[in-house]
Amino acid sequence: MRGGRISAAAGILAAVATAACTNNPYPDRDAELPILYVAFREAPKTLDPAKAYTTVATQFNGNIYDRLLEYHFLKRPYTLIPALAAEVPSAVPLPDGRVAYDFELRPDLLFQDDPCFALGGDGRATRQVTAQDVVFQLQRVADPALASPVITAFGNIEGLLGFFERLGALREEDPGLAELPIRDQYARAGPIEGLVVEGDTRLRVILSAPYPQILYWFAMPFSAPVPWEAIDYYDGQEGRPHFADHPVGTGPYKMTYYDKQARVVLEANPNWYGVRHPEWKAPGATYPSEGMPEDAELGRLDPELVGQPLPFIQRIDFRREKESIPRFNKFLQGYYDMSRIIKESFDSVIHEDDLSPAMRAMGVRLETLVEPSVFYIGFNMEDDVVGAGGGARSRKLRQAMSLTIDSAEFVKLFYNGRGVPAQSPLPPGIFGYDPEYRNPYRQVDLERAAALLVEAGYPGGLDPATGKPLSLTFDTMDTSARGALVDQYLVDRWRLIGIDVQVAATNYNQFQEKVRKGAYQIFEWGWIADYPDPENFMFLLWSEMRRSRNEGPNSANFSDPRFDALFVKMKSRDNDAERLRLIREMRALLEEERPWIETFHREDYVLFHGWLRGVKPTGLSFPTVKYRKLDLALRESRRVEWNEPITWPAYGLAAVAVAVVLPGVFTFFRERQ
């Protein structure tokens, strides 16, 4: 009896020490399958395409909801290609300055299989996608109950805002309305004049004024066709999930498992048009054959990729990883196929702007890309000291302060050098960006700054009213230790010219309160493009977007009639020479007025393993998973190689345990005798 127990224990120990010794987080049977493993950090709040506006939501939604248009995978500057639509429409001018776009949907598009389609009768599992489904989704964007964040952009569609108001008023009048099926509610509110459905596949979108950027909005999940059945069926009642947690789309993948706190699985959608109609050779369902010169060099135009039907990968397994270090370690062990570089490991991964020898030996590859983003320090232009009210005096102060901030050093200290010093709001890759342009006020020149301060009436930074250094406040809501260091860096720079900037670190709510009251002088902010157009950056300084008046994103409250006039002309033009001229003029104006101190455009460093093909960082948040291809044999062999278990500590520990226990056992038997 006793002997049996001892041998059982020894058996378990031996089993632990030898057989089951693996750190593979995935089931063994999955090793043979083309599964892409991706880590995500934040659980998405909602996957409703009318509302979801976060990168993580787009990571899922972008693969599930196909749009009418999408971006070319390889071409830069970003180019639109047709996806669900057969062609990229061009603007048709209409009388009274209106503009129309005619979308022709592909024939025979199906939604993914889903139980909700049983609502349509005869127990079917899917149904055809029609232009009406696009209209339905745009009605949802205009639904006040959903509070979609993008209603302003789609408000350019004629009658969409009217629909918003009518629906809101109806709901207020008749509380019973909300109980009706969603299509009946929308029918009661009447049509949106600017969305005309002609047959099953034709949709005419009419804008009340020219707004060429609308096409970019049709490349985002906000305008993806959504079946009304899904809204009625997935209402969160009787054990059914809510639609926000159960997407039903038309894309290359469909969601088969959703636990947003832990794991999300997408599987290839057999109903996708690319799978059902490979003979179409649709641009959104075929690996592209042309790209930029560097794409050929980097193997993105290799014959085994070009012209192949998409998607290559059958399943995407998203795992939630809250901590960055374990996530990166799993990447190094081969359990994630790609990863961003984490700050902590930067120095060991990157040597002199290239991969370290150790990384290269592992076959890891690096892609860098300057994101279409801009980070800046802004002045509140409605402040008396730094704002427009102070006239030339304040302008010179802003210019002097701009001349002291060293973006290159800033990026080196806080972002491992991952960023391009900014000269204007426009980042690389956006029309109007000029790599040769040097903003005279964005070069470090302390002498010139001091001279400007003298002209501004603050010689040596001294405020004549008090005889002390000019005291300004810098409001920040980043209360972390790291944030404090960033602020300290800026403050120290400004001290060099004798300006005493005090940091007021407040929490988010207090900061919002300050912003509402206009009680702030200097702040820091960043912007990442929604779509690749200069309008998406310049509107941050448009007076209509002032935070103080319209709660807009123009937190600098910059308001200059000259700028506004140029902006209004620029925003509705196509990318031509005149537009470039307007942008140059706006740039010159900003250069002089300095509502912002542009600091840098962020650079993204993506690492991926040698077994993954078809990777190109996008900068914009659009999904490219369908272009990726895995070399499974290589992945498996590398995983085995990199995760060779080190068994001697287990044996050593077992030996120690035996050495400790044995004398006791001997004593026990001796005593018993």
Place this chain on the structure above:
Amino acid sequence: METWVVSNIVVAVLVAGAVWSGVYVRRSEMWAQAARELWRRSPVALLVVSLYVGIALVDSVSWIGGDGVGEDTVALHEARSPIDRLFADFREESYSAPLAAVTFSGETPLLHPGTHLFGTDLLGRDILHQVLKGARIALLIGGVTSLLAIPLALFFGVSAGYFGGRTDDAVFFLMSVLSSIPSLLLLIVLVMVMDKSTLSVCIALAVTSWVGFCRISRGETLKLRELEYVQAARALGIGPVRIMYRHILPNLMHLVVITFVLMFSGLVLSEVILSWLGIGVDGSWGRMIDQARDELSRDPIVWWNLSAAGAALFGLLLAVNFVGDAVRDILDPRTLRENL
């Protein structure tokens, strides 16, 4: 009045107070003996504590202008302490290891090679300078909080113990309520509600830490009020306030001293935890440790920031605890009987 003037006045008052209490201790037989005993038991700890106090006092004296402020125009118009003046114009560009001659990231020679005893931080600021400045913050937090919490605890404890009945019920209810709220949560809420400043952190710490001593002083008062001389005083018709002041408070003084010393280290530690949560006091050791969080997981590791702040904190707390133990042994009547 400007803060630096207040700070200078406080230093003057503190120094005067120290001299006065020195004289007082010499005159009183009992306290003089206790002081001698303390010195005999833990001279090193006492010296270390005095060193910290000395640094804090020196750092609290400041004036505008004069020599050694450096080239910074703003600093010319700011009150600078002797310690700040010692470290003026003593910066590097970024990290450098202790006593290194080149920067941490590359081979660029430092501006002040081999002189940064504890290295420099991300912004190139000298760590030794920051560690020295942290002493003032630590002592300020410990001192001000004790100054707020102990009188509060004494007031409630003594009145509850002396009057009993309804007063006792009320105070006990208050204490029970306070101690049933998780103190860390209460701390965070208080700091968030008040503005983030040294004083508000002190107030928050005081609110959460007076209950313990209040309990002790109440119990002690319950005992004292039944003693013959208190009853005699009451029989003579002396008012309760006078009795408390003349007969009860002096008999609690040894407890006050013991509590002060023991509470002190707890308070400094609490501030470190608050800093870790991002709501501490700027310039404290806790803040330095918090900043060093990223540096530890960095590769290659930057260890000197954390180690310097941690060592300074450890040194102070260890010394204070030694002194605290000695003080308790000497002043507590129960241990007094055993030891002497």
